[in-house]
Amino acid sequence: MADSATKQPTYNPGKGAGEPVGVAILGLGTVGTEVLRLMGEHHDAFAHRVGGPLEIKGVAVSDLEKRREGVDRELLTDDAMSLITRDDVDIVVEVIGGIDYPRRLVLAALNAGKSVVTANKALVAAHADELAEAADAANVDLYFEAAVAAAIPVVGMLRRSLAGDQVVRISGIVNGTTNFILDAMESTGASYDDALAEATRLGYAEADPTADVEGHDAASKAAILASLGFHTRVKFDDVSCEGITKVTADDIEAARNAGYVIKLLAICERITDAAGVEAVSARVHPTLVPVEHPLASVNESYNAIFVEAEAAGRLMFYGNGAGGNPTASAVLGDLVGAARNKVHGGRAPGENTYANLPIADGGDVLTRYHIDMEVEDRTGVLAELAATFAARGISLKTIRQEESGDDARLIVVTHSAREADLAATVEELKTSSAVKAVDSVIRLF
Amino acid sequence: MADSATKQPTYNPGKGAGEPVGVAILGLGTVGTEVLRLMGEHHDAFAHRVGGPLEIKGVAVSDLEKRREGVDRELLTDDAMSLITRDDVDIVVEVIGGIDYPRRLVLAALNAGKSVVTANKALVAAHADELAEAADAANVDLYFEAAVAAAIPVVGMLRRSLAGDQVVRISGIVNGTTNFILDAMESTGASYDDALAEATRLGYAEADPTADVEGHDAASKAAILASLGFHTRVKFDDVSCEGITKVTADDIEAARNAGYVIKLLAICERITDAAGVEAVSARVHPTLVPVEHPLASVNESYNAIFVEAEAAGRLMFYGNGAGGNPTASAVLGDLVGAARNKVHGGRAPGENTYANLPIADGGDVLTRYHIDMEVEDRTGVLAELAATFAARGISLKTIRQEESGDDARLIVVTHSAREADLAATVEELKTSSAVKAVDSVIRLF
Numbered sequence: 001m002a003d004s005a006t007k008q009p010t011y012n013p014g015k016g017a018g019e020p021v022g023v024a025i026l027g028l029g030t031v032g033t034e035v036l037r038l039m040g041e042h043h044d045a046f047a048h049r050v051g052g053p054l055e056i057k058g059v060a061v062s063d064l065e066k067r068r069e070g071v072d073r074e075l076l077t078d079d080a081m082s083l084i085t086r087d088d089v090d091i092v093v094e095v096i097g098g099i100d101y102p103r104r105l106v107l108a109a110l111n112a113g114k115s116v117v118t119a120n121k122a123l124v125a126a127h128a129d130e131l132a133e134a135a136d137a138a139n140v141d142l143y144f145e146a147a148v149a150a151a152i153p154v155v156g157m158l159r160r161s162l163a164g165d166q167v168v169r170i171s172g173i174v175n176g177t178t179n180f181i182l183d184a185m186e187s188t189g190a191s192y193d194d195a196l197a198e199a200t201r202l203g204y205a206e207a208d209p210t211a212d213v214e215g216h217d218a219a220s221k222a223a224i225l226a227s228l229g230f231h232t233r234v235k236f237d238d239v240s241c242e243g244i245t246k247v248t249a250d251d252i253e254a255a256r257n258a259g260y261v262i263k264l265l266a267i268c269e270r271i272t273d274a275a276g277v278e279a280v281s282a283r284v285h286p287t288l289v290p291v292e293h294p295l296a297s298v299n300e301s302y303n304a305i306f307v308e309a310e311a312a313g314r315l316m317f318y319g320n321g322a323g324g325n326p327t328a329s330a331v332l333g334d335l336v337g338a339a340r341n342k343v344h345g346g347r348a349p350g351e352n353t354y355a356n357l358p359i360a361d362g363g364d365v366l367t368r369y370h371i372d373m374e375v376e377d378r379t380g381v382l383a384e385l386a387a388t389f390a391a392r393g394i395s396l397k398t399i400r401q402e403e404s405g406d407d408a409r410l411i412v413v414t415h416s417a418r419e420a421d422l423a424a425t426v427e428e429l430k431t432s433s434a435v436k437a438v439d440s441v442i443r444l445f
Numbered sequence: 446m447a448d449s450a451t452k453q454p455t456y457n458p459g460k461g462a463g464e465p466v467g468v469a470i471l472g473l474g475t476v477g478t479e480v481l482r483l484m485g486e487h488h489d490a491f492a493h494r495v496g497g498p499l500e501i502k503g504v505a506v507s508d509l510e511k512r513r514e515g516v517d518r519e520l521l522t523d524d525a526m527s528l529i530t531r532d533d534v535d536i537v538v539e540v541i542g543g544i545d546y547p548r549r550l551v552l553a554a555l556n557a558g559k560s561v562v563t564a565n566k567a568l569v570a571a572h573a574d575e576l577a578e579a580a581d582a583a584n585v586d587l588y589f590e591a592a593v594a595a596a597i598p599v600v601g602m603l604r605r606s607l608a609g610d611q612v613v614r615i616s617g618i619v620n621g622t623t624n625f626i627l628d629a630m631e632s633t634g635a636s637y638d639d640a641l642a643e644a645t646r647l648g649y650a651e652a653d654p655t656a657d658v659e660g661h662d663a664a665s666k667a668a669i670l671a672s673l674g675f676h677t678r679v680k681f682d683d684v685s686c687e688g689i690t691k692v693t694a695d696d697i698e699a700a701r702n703a704g705y706v707i708k709l710l711a712i713c714e715r716i717t718d719a720a721g722v723e724a725v726s727a728r729v730h731p732t733l734v735p736v737e738h739p740l741a742s743v744n745e746s747y748n749a750i751f752v753e754a755e756a757a758g759r760l761m762f763y764g765n766g767a768g769g770n771p772t773a774s775a776v777l778g779d780l781v782g783a784a785r786n787k788v789h790g791g792r793a794p795g796e797n798t799y800a801n802l803p804i805a806d807g808g809d810v811l812t813r814y815h816i817d818m819e820v821e822d823r824t825g826v827l828a829e830l831a832a833t834f835a836a837r838g839i840s841l842k843t844i845r846q847e848e849s850g851d852d853a854r855l856i857v858v859t860h861s862a863r864e865a866d867l868a869a870t871v872e873e874l875k876t877s878s879a880v881k882a883v884d885s886v887i888r889l890f
Contacts, residue, residue, distance in 0.1 A: 012790065013458070038756060042611065048676070048799035049608050145606065151757035153598075153606030160605070161590065161598030163494050163785075164777020166487065231493070294739075294763075311483060311774035312596035312764065318739075319760035329756035332609020337794075340608075345457065346791010349782075354493035 012139050014345030015090075019052045021339040022088040024114075025059045026080050026105055027096035028068060031119055031146070032059070034328035035093060035335075036071065046332075050339040058083040084109045090342045093335060094118040103127055110134035110142065115338040119146035119331055122211075125220035125236040128227060132351035141341055141348045143334035148221045149174055149303040150326035152319040153333070157307070158228035159349050165309040167229035169269040171445075174221040176301030176322040177212035178244050178264040180204040182286075183299050185252050186261055192247055204301055214243035215284040218266045226268035226282040229307070231355035234268075234282050238359045242285040251440050254372055258400075258411070260288035261296045265445065271360050274418070279360035288370050289445045294318075363420025368397070368444040370413050373429065374436040377408040381434045385410065388428055392421040407436060413444065457584050459790030460535075466495060466784040467502045467533040469559075471525050471550055472541035473513065476564055476591070477504070479773035480538060480780075481516065491777075495784040503528040529554045535787045538780060539563040540772075548572055555579035555587065560783040564591035564776055567656075570665035570681040573672060577796035586786055586793045588779035593666045594619055594748040595771035597764040598778070602752070603673035604794050610754040612674040614714040616890075619666040621746030621767040622657035623689050623709040625649040627731075628744050630697045631706055637692060649746055659688035660729040663711045671713035671727040674752070676800035679713075679727050683804045687730040696885050699817055703845075703856070705733040706741045710890065716805050719863070724805035733815050734890045739763075808865025813842070813889040815858050818874065819881040822853040826879045830855065833873055837866040852881060858889065 015021075023039075025032055039046065039054060047053040059071070060080035068076075077083050084092045084105060092109040096102045099122050106123065109116050111134055118124065124131065124144050135142040145155045149172075158167065173179050177199060184195040196213065199205035211217045219239040226234035244264050255262050265287040273279050289296045294316060298304040303321025308314050320326040341347055375381050382401070389396055389412075400411040414422065429435050460466075468484075470477055484491065484499060492498040504516070505525035513521075522528050529537045529550060537554040541547045544567050551568065554561050556579055563569065569576065569589050580587040590600045594617075603612065618624050622644060629640040641658065644650035656662045664684040671679035689709050700707050710732040718724050734741045739761060743749040748766025753759045765771045786792055820826050827846070834841055834857075845856040859867065874880050 014791075034756070038609070045611070045676075045800070046609070049794075049797060151606075151610070151754070152760060153602050156601065156606045157598050160782055161596075161601045161778045162774070163781035164483070164491070164779070165596070165774040166490070231490075309596070309774060311479070311770040311777070313771055315597060315762070315764035317760070317762055320758045325756040326758055329607070329610040329754060332756070333606045334609070336608035337605055340794060341791060344792060346459075346786060347789060349494075349785060352494060355490070 012341065012345055012347050014341070015052070015343055017051045017343060019343055020055045021050060021052055021342050022055050022057045022090045023093060023335065024057050024083045024086070024089045025093045025095070026084070026102070027094065028059055028061045028071070029095065030324035031327045031331065032095040034324040035095065035331050038328055038332055046336060049336050051343040054335070054339055057086060057089050080105055081108060084114060085112045089114055091115045091117065091335060091338050093331060094120060095331065096120070099123050099126055106131060107134055110138050110140060113138045113140055115141035115342065117143045117331055117334040117338055119144070119327055121147035121217065121220040121224060125223040128235065128351060129233060135350055139347060141338045142350060143338055143348065144224070145334050146327045146330035148224050149305060149319070149321040150323065151329040152303055152305060152317045152321060154225065154305050154307070154317055155228060158225065162307070162309055162312065163349070165311045167307060167309045169267070169308040170225045170229050170305065171265055171267045172305035173263055173295060173298050173303050174266045174305065174321065175212055175218040175264060176303060177205045177209065178218070179298065180301050181213070182244060182247065182262055182264065185247070185249060186256070189249060191249050192245065213245050215241040215264060218264060218284040222266035222268055222282045222284055225266070226280055227351065227353070229268060230270055230280045230357055231352055232280050232357040233353045234280055234359065238282060240283040240362045244286055247286050251442065254411070254440070255288055255442070258370070259291055261291060262286050262442065263289045263295060270357070271365060273360055273364040277358065279358045279364070281360040281362070281365045283362070283365065285443055287443050287445045293445065295445070363418060365419045366416045367419050367422065368414050368416050369422045369426070370442045370444055371426065371438065372409070372411050372440045373438045374407050375410045376434050376436065377403070377406060384434050385429065385432070388432065389414065389425055392425050393417070394421060394425060457786065457790055457792050459786070460497070460788050462496045462788060464497045464788055465500045466497055466787050467500050467535045468538060468780065469502050469528045469531070469534045470504045470538045470540070471529070471547070472539065473504055473506045473516070474540065475769035476772045476776065477540040479769040480540065480776050483773055483777055491781060494781050496788040499780070499784055502531060502534050525550055526553060529559060530557045534559055536560045536562065536780060536783050538776060539565060540776065541565070544568050544571055551576060552579055555583050555585060558583045558585055560586035560787065562588045562776055562779040562783055564589070564772055566592035566662065566665040566669060570668040573680065573796060574678060580795055584792060586783045587795060588783055588793065589669070590779050591772045591775035593669050594750060594764070594766040595768065596774040597748055597750060597762045597766060599670065599750050599752070599762055600673060603670065607752070607754055607757065608794070610756045612752060612754045614712070614753045615670045615674050615750065616710055616712045617750035618708055618740060618743050618748050619711045619750065619766065620657055620663040620709060621748060622650045622654065623663070624743065625746050626658070627689060627692065627707055627709065630692070630694060631701070634694060636694050637690065658690050660686040660709060663709060663729040667711035667713055667727045667729055670711070671725055672796070672798070674713060675715055675725045675802055676797055677725050677802040678798045679725055679804065683727060685728040685807045689731055692731050696887065699856070699885070700733055700887070703815070704736055706736060707731050707887065708734045708740060715802070716810060718805055718809040722803065724803045724809070726805040726807070726810045728807065728810065731887055732890045733887050738890065740890070808863060810864045811861045812864050812867065813859050813861050814867045814871070815887045815889055816871065816883065817854070817856050817885045818883045819852050820855045821879050821881065822848070822851060829879050830874065830877070833877065834859065834870055837870050838862070839866060839870060
């Protein structure tokens, strides 16, 4: 047996049935408030499910003076570090957000032997290694179902349900903000800027939307899903990432005319690279999805995730991927699990990176391009451009030529080819005398 | 704390990392063969995930002489009872099917301190009580993800992911055979008998299709889902059940014309009955689903399950709900979980029926009827029939009248009303002089 088997101590005995479990909550924003409210409302149900009552020992907030309806002020503290190291705290729920400050708190909690439930995708994606190590060393649980797609239980599914299978690919819509924007552009013909403004006005986008629209949020989730699915540590920096800021109303219209919608997809897959080595690819980019595909009809801020596994085949999960309530549902599911282990003993499956596959070179990924370009309207152009593709062994699935005044528009859909070859071909097209402009390049699902 | 909390012993220490886990497999049909093959193929991966190697100690079959390609004959035995009580067996995988014989074996295994993984929905739905009791008494695991919708991880989701939420309704297509038949009737216009014959020819229906077409298989799954979702023991006999044998090609066509497809749905929900008491309803019946609803496009032998919970909102899960490979995926996921607990200690959440809600009287369920009847073509008929509905407080959503020779056809869709009132109204319609025949009554989703 390798390290992964010997790393975990044998068992964790538990406090015994009927014993209370002490909980500290860090952060009282939308999610924290819902968690607190639901813990009160369903106190008895949770006690039955855990095997002992959950007792809230304290709630750490940054501003003690702020008015908070229905919250017992006695529970509030602005000293998070003292709260999490209290002897009567068994589990710490982190719903602050950000990276550096929650990282210090979560590590301190794990080091003090507390199990941790977090909804913080950025934290988990950036620091999975040291968090997992600390949890292993202290023999406690680190749960983060809410970090990916809120209440859609994809983390639990990859950790447990598919533990007897070999995952091949995970792909889906995991960011509600960008899906709302793309959906608004699709249904109203709005520009990116106008759709973003509407999303901000309705509360779907934050004041600084960078993390969402540049794809960073989706990339954090892709890193987490790839790590779990392929038993390999995949970190945020390993995910190649392209956001939606360059998607234009013209792109959306051209996609519609060709039978597609544009979605921001996270795609994680096991590939065999050019040298025949098995590797993991995780990427986020705008993608053309055929209108008849189930992902095409995932609207507004909903999320949907496809998982393909060798034995299970293709599974799809769909639900509300954000919001206080669905996120609280995932946090509380984790909390009940962690509390159950505190009472009855045992430990949930933690990070297990035994497969330790290399991260694929982005250029080795197989994909398909949809290329829209303005070309000269003269004899021989088509043959010239076709030769440019053929030179790198890229075959074309469809070619559509349209007149537009003196110029012609050429819309090419390639067959599957190496990303590096496709990208190099596009660069060459840009310098070709026959091509006036490459207007858009979007990958196909 | 109530009984449920004190019933489970405090902890289960585990063998220690690196220790082998002995597995006995009962049954070597389609699923058992795949389980055995995949355990060989992925032996090392499973050892890493479990924390120790899985060792197959024996495989119980009924016919030792049968040729079985690629199976080590040394492992085979026809003495299942001796195999499962061997000291070196930690986990028993039951994939025989049937009820009485596997029940004896599973109880014997649990009583001997072995954890059990079963794919047997009929067994679990009929005997959940004594199986759960035996597992609790011996402090071992009883897993049955594969019993419902194969690799769609709905059992794990209800047991764990939604442990912090309150499930309101579970509904879906959970039987592939009937979905194949209804889909064939829908797409080819075939009669029920012809579609069944085709399903049998293609291996989608068994030689004796009773359990599938009468809805019994779906009812077993409904019982399991309702038990987990509502923390209440719901057994097969508690599920009201109507199969698809009376669905005609005319019904299918009429449904299509009205914008619906007919699906056999399992519906489990928490309702408040006439006396204001909270209760659980579980039922299986042909149901009109609007064509634009995601369930309408679940074709062939695929399964799809909707779960609605208070905080999570509506979640959907979709995948291949039957077949050797997807079922083996679920069995192996459970096996890895049970083996992990044998190595590291702890125990998976077992049955927890603390809520102990009453089973709803079927008549108290709120539903909607689509009624298709031949009526006399004379003045006053419509008013007369409308009064019949109104007498029981049932309001009508749509009424469509069609001429057909001397007679008229009346197609009525009701608003939501008590099942008992709807059924009594239909009985009254049948005896009304204005009604020549009630041709079909189908519930709406």
